[in-house]
Amino acid sequence: MGHDVIVVGLGGMGSASAHRLAAGGLRVLGLDRHPPAHDQGSSHGGSRITRQAYFEDPAYVPLLRRAGELWDAVAEESGRHLVDWSGGVMVGRPDGPTISGSLASARYWGLEHELLDAGQIHTRYPTLRPSDADVALVERRAGSVNPEESVRAHLDLAGRYGADLRHGETVLDWTATDAGVRVRTERATHEADRLVLAPGAWAPDLLADLGVPMQIERYVQFWFAPSDPAAFAGHPVYIWEGPGGRQFYGFGLGGDGTVKVAFFRGGDVCDPASIDRTVHPGEVEEIRAFAAPHVPGAVAEFVRAKTCMYTCTPDHHFVIAPHPAHPAVTVACGFSGHGFKFVPVVGEIVADLVTAGSTSHPIDLFDPARFSARSTPAHSTHFGEHVA
Incomplete structure (x- = not known):
């Protein structure tokens, strides 16, 4: 044929x-x-964040709205569970790109969202430990795709x-x-x-x-056993902009009792034919040290890790x-x-x-x-x- x-x-x-x-x-x-x-x-890696108040650029939002419709349609047609619409929390300083960009997209497109100060963040999400200067943008139409x-x-x-x-x-x-x-x-x-x-x-x-000009970058996804699994059951996905503007992200409790966290940027340049797929102890300690001040219960006990690759354009x-x-x-x-x-x-x-x-x-x-x-x-x- x-x-x-x-x-x-x-x-x-x-x-x-x-x-x-x-x-x-x-x-x-x-x-x-x-x-x-x-x-x-x-x-x-079992999970990827989906969200609509897109800090990368408001131009993506119409595509995200259509993707949300199609995720549900494909799940129904295939009979497979694809998305958990658990909600999403973006945390950072008000003038940082995570918050300012998410807010710009939400306001431009009229997306349903809330803006919380540090006290409100901790009251609603006791797992999160914001600094006094942190705020959060919360949206319902966010979650995790398998x-x-x-x-x-x-x-x-x-x-x-x-x-x-x-x-x-x-x-x-x-x-x-x-x-x-x-x-x-x-x-x-x-x-x-x-x-x-x-x-x-x-x-x-x-x-x-x-x-x-495309560059291949190596990243690591980490899974930890949380100190209080019940606290992370049904937990929203989150992206946290920490010191120096570096972002990490995380998910609620998975079916195996672990939670996943990873860095969003800062990977090493690699080649898919020779990528180092060994996860080294120093990498585990780096993500734990970065995440612990913000989401301490999420990184209690390291369980496993796996590498993946980003194919990055300059912009x-x-x-x-x-x-x-x-x-x-x-x-x-x-x-x-x-x-x-x-x-x-x-x-x-x-x-x-x-x-x-x-x-x-x-x-x-x-x-x-x-x-x-x-x-x-x-x-x-x-x-x-x-x-x-």
Whole structure:
């Protein structure tokens, strides 16, 4: 059987793209070097934060609203539990980017939210220990997404709609041809009319001609047994901007009785082929020392840790667009450590770009041309002050 479109990479973004394309009636071939829902890239770890009062840039909010609708729809269609809407708490100084950016998005888009002072934070959330200068933005439409279950759900649905999904088949290179595209793997050469590249941390290799400088960074996710598990049952997700502007984030009690915490930025540059997957004692002590003054009960006893990777663009905004040199190729990459909450809407956008060449979703911020020396870097200045 011939294929209309090949999807390279079947993690979060690729699996959602394969689902939407197959649901639209296209003959889809999906390729991934690893088994389904693997832990070698960026779509693993049991939980990812989803939120809407987005400090990164107000331009993301319409996409987050649509993603929230789609998370619930995909959960219902697949029969898998994907999201816990436990609420979210952003904590930091009023003039820091976490609070000021979240508040700008909430106010611009009229999102339901509350702003609490330090005393109110501790009264409502006894697990949290803010300083006198800290405030918190609280929103209900936030929570935790399960990345592995998301990938499985989208792969299940893609297969249900007839997609041919092949795992354990590494893509070596691709070529745009007069007839469409050709993808060479370690096993075979595949041809199709169109190509979607959602390769995660392997983007720098497969998209070296895109003109986007992407850097792969190593991060560690940590799980601790809390001192009082009941205090973290149903706990909202949180992002805390601590000293020096560094952020860490955390979740409520998981099914195994642990809570997860991690740093948001500051990872080491790495290569996916040689990433150090050993978690060292000093790394455990670093996160414990940073988190303990703020959420002391969360980091009582270390249980385990696992590495993951961010594929970062210089401005930490995504790349979602037709390839500027090859109209038959659509790229979705550079999600910079904050992309997973967008997975289902990215799938919808990719399907639009493949089938129609455009989308009604606002994606100007994600144009790879912003890195061209001939263009001005993209800003959502029409939304107010840009928050990097």
